Amino acid sequence: MTLFFQATAEGLALGAVYSLVAIGFVLIYKAMDVLSFAQPALAVVGAGFISSLAVDRGIPFWIALILGILITGVLSLLIERTFLRPMVGEPVFSVAILTIGIDILLRTTLDNWIGLNPRYLGDPFPSFGNFGSITVSGVTLKYLEISAFFTAVLSITLLTLFFKKSKYGVAMRATSYDQEAALAQGIDVGKIFGLVWFIAGILASLAGFFITGGFNTLTQFSFISALRALPAVVIGGLDSIPGAVVGSLIIGLTQGYVAYFQLNIEEFLGFSIGSGFSLVAPYLIMFVILLFKPDGLFGTEEVERV
Amino acid sequence: MRGRPNLYTDYKKESAIFANLTQKFWFSILVLTSASLVFFASNYWILLLTTAFLISIAAWGINIVSGFAGQISLAHGVFVGIGTYTASVLGGIATTSVIGYQILGYELDMIIWLPLSGISAALIGLMIAPISVRLKGLNLGLVTLALVFIASHLFSNLKPITGGAGLGRKAAKLVLLGFDFEQGVNLGNFILEKNQLIYLLSLALCIFAGLGVKNLTRSKTGRAFSAIRDGDIAAEAIGVSLYKFKSFAFALSSFYAGVAGSLLFSVSGGVDPGTFNLLYSITFIAIVIIGGAGTVLGPLFGSLFYILFPGAIQTAMHAFGDTGQSLALSTGQIERIIFGLFIILFLIFEPRGLWGIWFRLRNYFKAWPFSY
Numbered sequence: 043m044t045l046f047f048q049a050t051a052e053g054l055a056l057g058a059v060y061s062l063v064a065i066g067f068v069l070i071y072k073a074m075d076v077l078s079f080a081q082p083a084l085a086v087v088g089a090g091f092i093s094s095l096a097v098d099r100g101i102p103f104w105i106a107l108i109l110g111i112l113i114t115g116v117l118s119l120l121i122e123r124t125f126l127r128p129m130v131g132e133p134v135f136s137v138a139i140l141t142i143g144i145d146i147l148l149r150t151t152l153d154n155w156i157g158l159n160p161r162y163l164g165d166p167f168p169s170f171g172n173f174g175s176i177t178v179s180g181v182t183l184k185y186l187e188i189s190a191f192f193t194a195v196l197s198i199t200l201l202t203l204f205f206k207k208s209k210y211g212v213a214m215r216a217t218s219y220d221q222e223a224a225l226a227q228g229i230d231v232g233k234i235f236g237l238v239w240f241i242a243g244i245l246a247s248l249a250g251f252f253i254t255g256g257f258n259t260l261t262q263f264s265f266i267s268a269l270r271a272l273p274a275v276v277i278g279g280l281d282s283i284p285g286a287v288v289g290s291l292i293i294g295l296t297q298g299y300v301a302y303f304q305l306n307i308e309e310f311l312g313f314s315i316g317s318g319f320s321l322v323a324p325y326l327i328m329f330v331i332l333l334f335k336p337d338g339l340f341g342t343e344e345v346e347r348v
Numbered sequence: 349m350r351g352r353p354n355l356y357t358d359y360k361k362e363s364a365i366f367a368n369l370t371q372k373f374w375f376s377i378l379v380l381t382s383a384s385l386v387f388f389a390s391n392y393w394i395l396l397l398t399t400a401f402l403i404s405i406a407a408w409g410i411n412i413v414s415g416f417a418g419q420i421s422l423a424h425g426v427f428v429g430i431g432t433y434t435a436s437v438l439g440g441i442a443t444t445s446v447i448g449y450q451i452l453g454y455e456l457d458m459i460i461w462l463p464l465s466g467i468s469a470a471l472i473g474l475m476i477a478p479i480s481v482r483l484k485g486l487n488l489g490l491v492t493l494a495l496v497f498i499a500s501h502l503f504s505n506l507k508p509i510t511g512g513a514g515l516g517r518k519a520a521k522l523v524l525l526g527f528d529f530e531q532g533v534n535l536g537n538f539i540l541e542k543n544q545l546i547y548l549l550s551l552a553l554c555i556f557a558g559l560g561v562k563n564l565t566r567s568k569t570g571r572a573f574s575a576i577r578d579g580d581i582a583a584e585a586i587g588v589s590l591y592k593f594k595s596f597a598f599a600l601s602s603f604y605a606g607v608a609g610s611l612l613f614s615v616s617g618g619v620d621p622g623t624f625n626l627l628y629s630i631t632f633i634a635i636v637i638i639g640g641a642g643t644v645l646g647p648l649f650g651s652l653f654y655i656l657f658p659g660a661i662q663t664a665m666h667a668f669g670d671t672g673q674s675l676a677l678s679t680g681q682i683e684r685i686i687f688g689l690f691i692i693l694f695l696i697f698e699p700r701g702l703w704g705i706w707f708r709l710r711n712y713f714k715a716w717p718f719s720y
Contacts, residue, residue: 139637
């Protein structure tokens, strides 16, 4: 039973991290009808900024963290202005491929900087030893995981408040509902696009920090973890923020359970499902769910005119 | 007819593979020049061109399913992989770690495994096809993305077939109708070596594949594909069977990929299952976009560009006496950055790709000295 709780705890923490990236995906998709494959790259680039500031430059961790996150937000804003703006109104798929191009650019530059050795992201509490952990009745909880969970909850709450109460949040909702009508009402849609990318960049880099922080370290393969937010979004539905959160939790928990119970599953099935299956399981789930619900669990069904 | 090359008096003439004698003439000149390159070009360029031809076959495949039929597939590299492994199991040498299929102590002939690798990829493509009937647009792209990860997991874990991640296996042996490519052919004093023979083989396959695509565009099937791309509900309403044609598009595209994959790694000798990752699949999409999606010549332009451009960069760097050490980025990284940039720039400035540039150039000279 301890194993089960351990898997659940880790799964929830993972899910929380994925949900940060996933919400960025959904925000961009809702506002601009763009599926941004660059989001996972932004997450690791954010981690790269933090590491470079905190470790290479020796800036105090907390300042480096905030600076790194803001820089990623601005970078994401710049990407929108330079590459995405000329593509407004183009077919969805062309823009998606364009973001793959951005992803290649970002990651090649980052990989070159990372090199072969893993990069650490700095540590605000040296006494704990890389964020440390506590043990609650046999279940080891890393502080990093706990803080990831609470950061995600906090971000989601703040975002919800932002959409409900703030002027820009309402403008954003209006834009995602109908761009032209929003424009006619005096909303600066271009500004909203920029703001959406800025927020998405911030969320991505937060996730990037939790993916690569502590002992996880930033390597050239960290990107693969961030990319797993994609099945989460798809499961939840591309245009639903609650869907993104639920999808992320499903993905996180699946990954946690499969990682811990792979031996039992293999025993049950009677054949080996291969090492590292927990990393593929999310995609398998996405595959199955899309077959039954093509628009995801919470997504609105697409109505098409001929 | 003379002097009025754009006057078509019947539909059959307009839809002919070669519109007029001039095109036929230049096409044969092009084929002859490419074939005679084996006598002139250095081994390095021969290898690059061989790869480019094979990649263009695979790129035509994804152009059929994405460019003509409008079904987004991010998993094209997977089908290339299936072709590769079918070929290496049927025509490759068995070792203690990997299996190979033998009859009377000999590996199977290319005449058997080349079509079979295409067919096996096509069968897997057919299995994917029902999904494409149910989903469309981005969602289909995302499902195929899942396929990439599932397939690369399988590839790295099916050790008897693929050799396992990081180790890989040898690709198929090139024996065509009992003739081993390793032996080479003597033409007087000139010896055609293995690489040059593969070059000729891939050139021939590339021509066949290209003519096949051209032929497809003028057939009923090709028109059905375009109808599905331009509006699948409308296509269904006028009697195009979505299930049938989407499945056919996937099968045909996978067949092209499989055939390309079966030979692609025989050039370099071995294949590692890690090759068929997400980036590999995306490469094909990028090639089609750079070349020009939905056109016949586009994928060929795109893959020539994709393969020869790095070669050109390296030649240029050697010419400047630079071995690449002094730069901040390695040549591979420069290639990838330029590649990424080209995807972006082509999508923004020339969505019709290299073919679009070619089209405008051709029209410019056709109408010269007038600008209209």
